[in-house]
Amino acid sequence: MNTNKELNYMLFVQLEEDFKRTEIKSEFSRYDDIKNGNVEKVKENYEYIKDHYYDGKGMLSDDLLRNNQYHFVTGTGIIARICIDGGMNHDIAYTLSDIYIRRCDKCRKPEEIIDLTGEMMIDFATRMREITKSGSVSLHVRRTVDFIYKNLGEHLTLEMAAEHEKLNPSYLSKLFAKEMKMPIKAFIMKARITTAQNILIFSDFPISEITASLGFSSQSAFSAAFRKFTGMTPMQYRSRFSDEYPFRSLSDKNG
Known part of the structure; x- marks a missing residue:
């Protein structure tokens, strides 16, 4: 070590x-x-x-x-x-x-x-x-990315992001997909999963709390989405990195 x-x-x-x-x-x-x-x-x-x-x-x-x-x-x-x-x-x-x-x-x-x-x-x-x-990302898209990360716990939609930027939803959708190489909906999910990965590795927050804080409707929905992106359940992911980052307490009983 x-x-x-x-x-x-x-x-x-x-x-x-x-x-x-x-x-x-x-x-x-x-x-x-x-x-x-x-x-x-x-x-x-x-x-x-x-x-x-x-x-x-x-x-x-x-x-x-x-x-x-x-x-x-x-x-x-x-x-x-x-x-x-x-x-x-x-x-x-x-x-x-x-x-x-x-x-x-x-x-x-x-x-x-x-x-x-x-x-x-x-x-x-x-x-x-x-x-x-x-990366030549426009101001509107950079602010939309910032808006997404600050509101991951909400039920985020294209319309919400467009309203935040005072743009037509269709225009923002095309602009975002062009510059970020993926639709807003896919980016939101990716942001939630990558944030979840960091929380799982660098904290001992219970899975149930992570689920709620990142806007998933249920723990099963979170686990399914997480598995789709990583090939592992949240607890499998946390356990896999426990040797590399052996700092979690043993208090997490809700995963």
Whole structure:
């Protein structure tokens, strides 16, 4: 087991109940802003994080510096994986993650890690913004993608997205399919499944809670959709990655 995996394990096996109660939407919406390259929103999020850094976080060490380091390492790993899902080169994402983890290791004050957290988040978001721009995706489609990720728990439709952008549904449908290489309906499902994959790997949220938070009508509907995309049930997927990411607590009894 390498150092990064050991740190991930030490972080997650000690998660406190308060952290588990954090809503999935609020926990992952900040990651979506980074993935979508929404730099201004990421900066806004960081201003809030600075003043509420310890809210909902378990104390993973009696040493505050180490506690912050453990949280930083895991958060950076999650962001790297999510940015890969969003189109960032695999080697770039994980090398950038390693750079920030080494910087974190050199920090000598808890406050330095909080500052480094903001720098890391903004760096990833800025790179994702450039990736989005280089893909020649129009503003309407980028905003539609952002709208979808922020409302995955809702009963999303083409009409809702079109109303949000003040566009004719037929026009948005054609524009979206042309630029994203898939219909909006398919993109919504893909976004739900890729988000579910990250939640399954990087948390111990029960399957029932993931189902509800991502807008599926039932747990069986979620499992069927997940299997169609991945070839596995949600619990099979979680179990498969348990050796690579051995940080989940054993409290998940609802899968």
